[in-house]
Amino acid sequence: MKARVTVTLKTGILDPQGKAIEGALRALGIEGIASVRQGKMFEIELDGTADRAKAEALLKQAADKLLANTVIENYRVDVLG
Amino acid sequence: MKARVTVTLKTGILDPQGKAIEGALRALGIEGIASVRQGKMFEIELDGTADRAKAEALLKQAADKLLANTVIENYRVDVLG
Amino acid sequence: MLPNDTPITPELVAEHGLKADEYERILKLIGRAPTLTELGIFSAMWNEHCSYKSSKVHLRGLPTKAPWVIQGPGENAGVIDIGDGLACVFKMESHNHPSYIEPYQGAATGVGGILRDVFTMGARPVACLNALSFGAPGHPKTRHLVGGVVAGIGGYGNSFGVPTVAGSVRFHARYDGNCLVNAMAVGLAHKDQIFYAAASGVGMPIVYLGSKTGRDGIHGASMASAEFGEDSEEKRPTVQVGDPFSEKLLLEACLEIMAKGCVIAIQDMGAAGLTSSATEMGAKGDLGVTLDLDKVPCREEGMTAYEMMLSESQERMLMVLKPEKEKEAEAIFRKWGLDFAIVGETTPTKRFIVKHGGQVMADLPIKELGSQAPEYKRPFVSAAKLPVIEAEDVTAPKGTAEALEILLATPDLCSKRWVWEQYDHVIGGNTVQRPGGDAAVVRVEEGPKALALTTDVTPRYCEADPFEGGKQAVAECWRNITAVGATPLAITDNLNFGNPERPEIMGQFVGCVRGIAEACKALDFPVVSGNVSLYNETNGKAILPTPSIGGVGLIADFTRSASIAFKREGEAILLVGETTGWLGQSMYLRDICGREDGAPPPVDLTEERENGDFVRALILDGTATAAHDLSDGGLLVALAEMAIASGIGATLTAAPTDIPEHAFWFGEDQARYLVTVPAAKADAVIARARETGVLAAHVGVTGGDALLIEGERPLPVARLRHQFEHWLPAYMAGEL
Amino acid sequence: MKAAVLVFPGINRERDMARTLKLVSGQAPAMVWHAETALPAGTDLVVIPGGFSYGDYLRCGAIAARSPVMDAVRAFAAKGGLVLGVCNGFQILCEAGLLPGVLMRNQQLRFICRDVYLKVERSNTPFTRGYNAGQVIRVPVAHGEGNYIADGETVARLEGEGRVLFRYCSPDGMVDPNWNHNGAINAIAGIVNERGNVLGMMPHPENHVEASIGPTDGRGLFAGLAEALAKAA
Ligand SMILES: Nc1ncnc2c1ncn2[C@@H]1O[C@H](COP(=O)(O)OP(=O)(O)O)[C@@H](O)[C@H]1O
Numbered sequence A, B: 001m002k003a004r005v006t007v008t009l010k011t012g013i014l015d016p017q018g019k020a021i022e023g024a025l026r027a028l029g030i031e032g033i034a035s036v037r038q039g040k041m042f043e044i045e046l047d048g049t050a051d052r053a054k055a056e057a058l059l060k061q062a063a064d065k066l067l068a069n070t071v072i073e074n075y076r077v078d079v080l081g
Numbered sequence C: 001m002l003p004n005d006t007p008i009t010p011e012l013v014a015e016h017g018l019k020a021d022e023y024e025r026i027l028k029l030i031g032r033a034p035t036l037t038e039l040g041i042f043s044a045m046w047n048e049h050c051s052y053k054s055s056k057v058h059l060r061g062l063p064t065k066a067p068w069v070i071q072g073p074g075e076n077a078g079v080i081d082i083g084d085g086l087a088c089v090f091k092m093e094s095h096n097h098p099s100y101i102e103p104y105q106g107a108a109t110g111v112g113g114i115l116r117d118v119f120t121m122g123a124r125p126v127a128c129l130n131a132l133s134f135g136a137p138g139h140p141k142t143r144h145l146v147g148g149v150v151a152g153i154g155g156y157g158n159s160f161g162v163p164t165v166a167g168s169v170r171f172h173a174r175y176d177g178n179c180l181v182n183a184m185a186v187g188l189a190h191k192d193q194i195f196y197a198a199a200s201g202v203g204m205p206i207v208y209l210g211s212k213t214g215r216d217g218i219h220g221a222s223m224a225s226a227e228f229g230e231d232s233e234e235k236r237p238t239v240q241v242g243d244p245f246s247e248k249l250l251l252e253a254c255l256e257i258m259a260k261g262c263v264i265a266i267q268d269m270g271a272a273g274l275t276s277s278a279t280e281m282g283a284k285g286d287l288g289v290t291l292d293l294d295k296v297p298c299r300e301e302g303m304t305a306y307e308m309m310l311s312e313s314q315e316r317m318l319m320v321l322k323p324e325k326e327k328e329a330e331a332i333f334r335k336w337g338l339d340f341a342i343v344g345e346t347t348p349t350k351r352f353i354v355k356h357g358g359q360v361m362a363d364l365p366i367k368e369l370g371s372q373a374p375e376y377k378r379p380f381v382s383a384a385k386l387p388v389i390e391a392e393d394v395t396a397p398k399g400t401a402e403a404l405e406i407l408l409a410t411p412d413l414c415s416k417r418w419v420w421e422q423y424d425h426v427i428g429g430n431t432v433q434r435p436g437g438d439a440a441v442v443r444v445e446e447g448p449k450a451l452a453l454t455t456d457v458t459p460r461y462c463e464a465d466p467f468e469g470g471k472q473a474v475a476e477c478w479r480n481i482t483a484v485g486a487t488p489l490a491i492t493d494n495l496n497f498g499n500p501e502r503p504e505i506m507g508q509f510v511g512c513v514r515g516i517a518e519a520c521k522a523l524d525f526p527v528v529s530g531n532v533s534l535y536n537e538t539n540g541k542a543i544l545p546t547p548s549i550g551g552v553g554l555i556a557d558f559t560r561s562a563s564i565a566f567k568r569e570g571e572a573i574l575l576v577g578e579t580t581g582w583l584g585q586s587m588y589l590r591d592i593c594g595r596e597d598g599a600p601p602p603v604d605l606t607e608e609r610e611n612g613d614f615v616r617a618l619i620l621d622g623t624a625t626a627a628h629d630l631s632d633g634g635l636l637v638a639l640a641e642m643a644i645a646s647g648i649g650a651t652l653t654a655a656p657t658d659i660p661e662h663a664f665w666f667g668e669d670q671a672r673y674l675v676t677v678p679a680a681k682a683d684a685v686i687a688r689a690r691e692t693g694v695l696a697a698h699v700g701v702t703g704g705d706a707l708l709i710e711g712e713r714p715l716p717v718a719r720l721r722h723q724f725e726h727w728l729p730a731y732m733a734g735e736l
Numbered sequence D: 001m002k003a004a005v006l007v008f009p010g011i012n013r014e015r016d017m018a019r020t021l022k023l024v025s026g027q028a029p030a031m032v033w034h035a036e037t038a039l040p041a042g043t044d045l046v047v048i049p050g051g052f053s054y055g056d057y058l059r060c061g062a063i064a065a066r067s068p069v070m071d072a073v074r075a076f077a078a079k080g081g082l083v084l085g086v087c088n089g090f091q092i093l094c095e096a097g098l099l100p101g102v103l104m105r106n107q108q109l110r111f112i113c114r115d116v117y118l119k120v121e122r123s124n125t126p127f128t129r130g131y132n133a134g135q136v137i138r139v140p141v142a143h144g145e146g147n148y149i150a151d152g153e154t155v156a157r158l159e160g161e162g163r164v165l166f167r168y169c170s171p172d173g174m175v176d177p178n179w180n181h182n183g184a185i186n187a188i189a190g191i192v193n194e195r196g197n198v199l200g201m202m203p204h205p206e207n208h209v210e211a212s213i214g215p216t217d218g219r220g221l222f223a224g225l226a227e228a229l230a231k232a233a
């Protein structure tokens, strides 16, 4: 089974990297971009289990314990099947 | 207008980050994860324009020039509206 | 992927970078058509990068011996004796082509590769250096390459945990299509615990260590030897991604099992991965090797024998273990979380046999794979010598003060702080002299001994006169080491040139190598390791001939080493060496007069040695308080650098007499140094110089906060510093 | 002083730290492997050195923060034991929840290695008793992600409770964006936890302790700690 966990910065947390990318895009002459926020994405391959709910629980655990720093980040789990 | 650019490593390209995360999840006792590959995600806010095609073209340009390293990464543009 | 028994067509041969006559040689050698895997093996072993087929005959002319040389060229790295039972292990290697295609990963894996070469021999890396050449600043790719390469070198070295302490960076349009990334690593080992590649004993297990094998850089080694065409950016060959974290674990694991006495032979997997490491271990040990690829840890599914043999996945090693230590070694590797697999054994047959899925995919004579590689005496022509430019014939378009300010802000002469601040240069706690001076000084363990390290070459001299340029590269390296008070011991070289099949390029190569050999002999500065990178050209346009020289010197007590900064006000500034005002090929001629021509300054090696020995003695007996060698930009640029490093100005009293003023200040005569000494000692030092046949002259006094030159406006040090520091950051920020 | 230096895979300044502890306190620290579940008996100082634990993959310090040995560190800190985290160590402490906030990419998005100036905000702590309040010290930094950020409330608490011990400043002690190389909020270089026994800082005082090599401004921190521990014992 395949799944995806996306991790994004909470609103209000400064994103220096996103800011720098905004600047760099402008420097490259790419106009029309108001803001950029950078996040992470994990493409995860799960062993065997066809049980969606179980997979979701597992991934939530993975995100809570490691993939996201919940002090500053939000996450979202998508089981793709 | 909002959009999202997702950047992932091409198949076959070594992903040391993913590898380290796999190991860490295992060490945390989270079983059932076969593999992890890490990608990036950019949440982008566009100025004004309601023209989808134009927005897409702009983001493609941004991805080609900066957001993705097209030698080793693939990207995908989603205009969310 | 083609099957192993694919008929070998001329197209397939050509695609593997083998010439028709080279293929004939293969047929003769094995008496039949090769399998696909075998063809791949030959292509990897016989390409320029691994076989040195164009350069070998000339490299034999390099001096490689000295009483302190423990291991010269021929192993993963050179080894010299530095006393007290310690050895210094070092080498330089290029990662030019990969860095042009993917600057971050290309440079990173270049650093990873050279670090592996050093710790494979049992040494703990203690310093990294690099020599970088980029295209013209205005070329659309240059900024991107500089940013990526520098970040990649830092990214790998910083994470691995070795200080990157010195290097060089230059810009020139001739590197537009081919940047050069030469990385050097230096390690320390116990003299009696050096490890080599030669296997010994029949039936010994061959162990695969480190990361898993993927389809990285297949054809990387062949790529490194192929000229670029217009379409090279489209081809996008598989790029290797570096994993400094795994390499750090590999280092610790290797040093641990070496210390436990488990290792008979060890070889890292660099270019041509499993192929060259396995054959080298067998060939050097007069043994055969059989590999069972079913045992090789793979990262990807369905990898063929061909792919596994040519993969250039990083952070891998091959080792012959003492059979009784197998369990112990495996436990150590597991502890570090690394793969460990027995993938073959040594045999008495001198055959290299590769099995996969129960089938023999390759069966080749192991020694001949290396020893029977083609060796070429390629035709070469030497370019006509350029005329000597007389200083009188060059009119000064600008005043001295203005010229200095301009020169300090040129891409080649400006501060490279933007680069070396991205390298952790203090980790280890042994960096006595950081980047920015002549040579870096790195304390050896608890001291007081220290190594002096530098990389040097002046490609525009090499282009104008390969022989003198080759000499000059070595001499400048020797001079930089001398200028910190150390005794130069040995070098590693990285010879970067264009297409050797062109006689004029081969002429550059031959000239430079001869010049290097001559200088090394005269200065007792043997070559103990090195690397050749040819075919650095795009659409028939070659790079400037660039033989990077990496030098290692030793100082008995690092607290005696000299730095370039003025130390206090009121000291005498002395110029050591003869000044004729040589403007040919100088930075002044190029960047102020807009002319890149003339013969480069000749290098008198006897003078070089005498002047250097004199300066070193002044430093070691505590007379000299600061020292700086003169190179690009000449006397006034060197003076400015000493002032900028200290914040102390100077009043220059020397008035050129028989030399035009601009030639005096900016000429690039060789074998020169600036030293400061307490004012009261100046006359005695000049007299001492005269007695030993060395020229030394009083050129000024330190003090104040500006450089004062007669007849010129004062040059505040703060302003000079701004000129010196601003160009690179501004350029990289896209402001220029 | 009975120090324990934690060693995670990928940590690379553990030798620098061990050498400095030995040099200043006279006693070599114990080197403790990440898989251990207990600290050596009698440990009175835990040091988490710099480096790239687990390659700094995912987030700096994230994987190390979840190692078995960190449970022992948490228990040690809860009993009031002194914990010092430098550079990657600071990042690990934040990820482990022992300190608030997070270290983001440097504002310039580049790794920076250079000497910086720090203003010592307080001297009445076991970590800074070797300095005077307001003193400016010069120590090196070497990091790509040292840009300290926390939410406004947390920062206000840190400031209000005097928990910022080190701040980037100019050579004459002025807090100035030009001297805040990584863009950290309020130029924060080092903070302590509520109880004051856990310090995290980005700069490397352990690399500035030998006069023959360079400045020695880092010594005060270790000398002060040794004194504090000797007094406590
Ligand atoms: N220009 C050179 N000068 C001296 N020695 C050289 C030179 N080029 C290569 N060598 C030596 O030849 C051997 C093979 O080099 P190389 O193929 O680069 O090593 P590796 O397989 O470790 O990458 C090494 O011992 C190296 O030191």
Ligand SMILES: [Mg+2]
Binding pocket: C075, C076, C117, C268, C270
């Ligand atoms: Mg090698």
